[in-house]
Amino acid sequence: MYPNSLQKLIEELKKLPGVGNKSAERFALDILERKDQDIEPLVNALIDVHKNIIQCNVCAHYSQAETCDICSNPHRDHSTICVVASPKDVIAIERSGQYQGVYHVLHGVISTMRGILPSDINVENLIKRCDDSVKEVIVATNPNVEGETTAMYISKRLSDKACDVTRLASGLPMGGLLDYIDDLTLMKAIEGRKKI
Ligand SMILES: [Zn+2]
Missing domain, CATH: 1.10.8.420 (RecR Domain 1)
Known part of the structure; x- marks a missing residue:
């Protein structure tokens, strides 16, 4: 010892x-x-990372300021929200360089297996965020059981809103993790997204 x-x-x-x-x-x-x-x-x-990094008050991505650089950028398309499970996914999608909208970070996914309920993830703020100015919500959770369950839940909760709810195109490997997928595949999946 x-x-x-x-x-x-x-x-x-x-x-x-x-x-x-x-x-x-x-x-x-x-x-x-x-x-x-x-x-x-x-x-x-x-010490710094704990003291200086907070969650953006709009999208919950990690940020040094109250509102993150993406949410406060007037050149981004604020009518399109891409919903991801983790801040890592924001980085992966940003790296592909093709997405101009904004994000919403759930900080988890619904999982019956692991006992994670909708109330355990940042989904209520997403529903509140989706006013009439939002045209599309792209659910970019991973293409596995938990990701699909989460996408279905979000789609149901947004069914009475004016926005379209879309899902990334197939072509992503089932069970694959967004941040391991190459930029081109991810870009194509965003381009080919479908209504759910
Ligand atoms: Zn933000």
């Missing part, structure tokens, strides 16, 4: 996604063996 402080760091690192015993041990030893001045930027970045 390592001394307490070191063991504690290993345990904390192990809580990160994809970090197993061996990686946590390697990271912890590397952190320990760095000089003080080399570790400071990492410590500061950890």
